[in-house]
Amino acid sequence: MSRRLEHLRGYRRFAVLGTALAATVAALLPVAPAAAETTAPGWTGTWATAQHAAYDPGTSEVTVRIPVRVSAGGSSVRIRLTNDFTTEPVTIGHATIGLRDSGSAVTKPQKLRFGGKSAVTIAAGEQAASDQVQLTVPARSDLVVSLYFPGRLTHISQHWMGLQTVYWTPDGGGDHAADADGDAFTKTDSTFPFLTGVDVQGGNAAGAVVALGDSITDGAASTSNANRRWPDYLAGRLSACSSTAGVLNEGISGNRITAGVDGNPSALDRLERDVLSQPGARTVVLFEGVNDLSWGGATGDQVIDGMKEIVRRAHERGLRVIGATVVPYRGWGDWWTEAKEADRQKVNTFVRDGGVFDGYADFDKAVRDPDDPTRYGAAFDSGDHLHPNDVGMKAFADAIDLSTLGAGRDCPSARVRLTPYRPTLQAGGDGTEITSTVTNTGTKAVTGVSTRLDLPDGWSAEPAGSTGTRSLAPGDSAKVIWTVTPAADAAWGTHEIGVRTSFVQDGRTRRDSDSVDATVTPAPSEVRAPYLTTSTTTEQAQYAQNGDQFAIWAGGQDLSGWKDEKAAVYLADAAPPSGTVTARVVGQTGSGPSAKAGIAVANDLTKPEAGGYAVLTMSAQYGLEFLTDSDGDGKLDTWAGGGSSYHPAWLKLVRDGAAYTAYASSDGTAWQQVATATVPSASGTGDAGLVASAVNLNYPGQITTALFDSFSTHS
Secondary structure, three states: OOOHHHHHHHHOEEOOOOOOOOOOOOEEEEEOHHHHHHOOOOOOEEEEEEEEEEEEOEEEEEEEEEEEOOOOOEEEEEEEEOOOOOOOOEEEEEEEEEEEEEOEEEEEEEEEEEEEEEOOEEEEOOOEEOOEEEEOOOOEEEEEEEEEEEEOOOOOEEEOOOOOOOEEEOOOOOOOOOOOOOOOOEEEOOOEOOEEEEEEOOOOEEEEEEEOOOOOHHOOOOOOOOOHHHHHHHHHHHHHOOOOOOOEEEOOOOOOOOOOEEOOOOOOHHHHHHHHOOOOOOEEEEEEOOHHOOOOOOHHHHHHHHHHHHHHHHHHOOOOEEEEOOOOOOOOOOOOOOOHHHHHHHHHHHHHHHHOOEEEEEEHHHEEEEEEEEEOOOOOOOOOOOOHHHHOOOOOOOOOOHHHHHOOOOOOOOEEEEOOOOOOEEEEOOOOOEEEEEHHHHHHHOOEEEEEEEEOOOEEEEEOOEEEEEOOOOOOEEEEEEEEEOOOOOOOOOEEEEEEEEEEEOEEEEEEEEEEEEEEOOOOOOOOOOOEEOOOOOOOEEEEEEEEEEEEEEEEOEEEEEEOOOEEEEEEEOOOOOOEEEEEEEEEEOOOOOOOEEEEEEEEOHHHHHHOOEEEEEEEEOEEEEEEEEOOOOOOEEEEEEEOOOOOOOEEEEEEEEEEEEEEEEEOOOOEEEEEEEEEOOOOEEEEEEEEEEOOOOOOOOOEEEEEEEEEEEE
16 A cells, blocks of 8 residues: 555565566466356356565475455355466465365365366466365355475465465475364465465355455455455455355555556556456456555546546446545655645545446545544544554445445345444443444335344343334434443453344345454452562552463563563462473553563562573563573673564573573464573572563653463473
8 A cells, every 4th residue: 555565565575576467467367258257157256366576485395375265155166376476487286275174274175176187387477277176165254275385486476465374384394285284384474375366156146346456455454364354344245145246355555546566566557467357257346546646646637547447448348347435644644735635535526426437435435534534533543544444444345335336136235333443341340331333224214123232151231222123214323322241250352242133124134243352451350379479669560360361560660780670470489490481471551662571580589689580571662572680680681682572472481400591472383582591590490470561761650551361381
């Protein structure tokens, strides 16, 4: 979407080996004329992504496992692979597909063949489609595609912003495409390699809808591994129709209509490849222009001309085109000006009233602040003032009139939504108000409207008034305010709260649903034996325990060198002379960017000057910090670490006598060594625990809240 996001690609070591595609891709996969074949029995795209760059992975004999959330279902399936943007062929020696079990595990992976053969070599710039495999694919289910690469893998053609964990075997891991379990896949990434499409046959899909867009369509700022891009939400809406449609996400971060660059061809340049040649394509939703108008240097007239050209070419191939208005972006860096705002309004007037599109979706209206239409509404803003959060993504999907798509028939006309977007509930506290709203978006009244919440076990919800409505006229809404109380022993963290509504539409009972992520936060409570607490801060420390979860509220000026101010939950005599201490820091809030939370060991944590003192933390913003006491005076005077902060974070200290080695991991499986240090004063069995410090020297009196959900020691 933005140049800022494009800069994130640097770490991928991009080596863009090709140039922008011409209007027609020379490919092993034949291009089907959309107009003639979308209504005939055949393949329908159910998942897609736009490949746009390549890099050298520097690896050999590896297998990748790619999970994808399909939109439409079917009774048979195939995959499409691409080797675009490269100058060398690639060989896939073995490929499989199957329904996802969990993580990287697959239920009964089915072998894929290419022209009857197990292996396929794809020339540079070309594509290949697998043969048909009989597999029942439910709509909105997760499939896993596994690809084995024999020999040296010289490059990967990829879509870089997958927002999905993709699993790899380590270098030299070999062929594990047929494995049902995922034990061999110990490395992870978040880009889609080579896979460009999944198609189905035998379902009830009436064609496919292609979302042509930039990073907002690509899902930037939506929750990773949760399928909360707006095309995902659109697929959810369509799945409730009597006949559904595939939804294909062809968004690329930084994409523009009026210009492209190596590794990111313009919407016009990639229209044939990414839209017109998609199997079963009926309709394209065009949602581009904000990059052109903000940092791209294009005028409103130039964007309008590009939109007209896209519509013309799509109409020639028999596709409908729905235009989406350009969203507000004031506050996003320094790109916004009054002149650019005038151009945005000009483009949006064209989308709404220009008479060129077959329909429009008013994404601008869906998320703008009514008090300042040049900005996002706070409820929809991810925080960067350009990309929406999950609820903004949902608002985009809700803004699309399904009847205009020409794909998907007999759809429910009432929708239910929960607010607020991320409610916070306190364990052991009073209930929190959550509102469900049912809106009739159809042209006829619906009757017999009823609503209920789906809650985790042990939770309760009390509605204020009736949960049913006799009739809803077109455009009307009915609200229910619920007081939701979590179970007394509810785990701290994220819990899904769902809502369902049923109603009668045209004599038939129809349904809709929604969900939000509710956060349960701890309240100070007792820490139970054998755990102990200790603090060295001016501000009174507080603690809480909920099973294996712990919370620490701590002040403290610093936890390094000149100061040792912290709060700790610990086990006495739990750190053996040779052994391991491990914990997971779930999150840390409050205080400044240097606030620290992690694990500590010492001969006596209540008296660090007794020796053996070492601490490993993840700071709020400045990455890992491994601190040790080199001379036994109780001060942490050596340091190693750095990098970017991430939460949750697994932290591990391995002790071998006086030597301590620190490790960190984002998943508890693949560990990064931070450093090794010698602590000469370490002797015998010591204390081990969880620590937190606000590092509030520059934020006097502020408190940090650190959450942990795992702590263990092993000999």
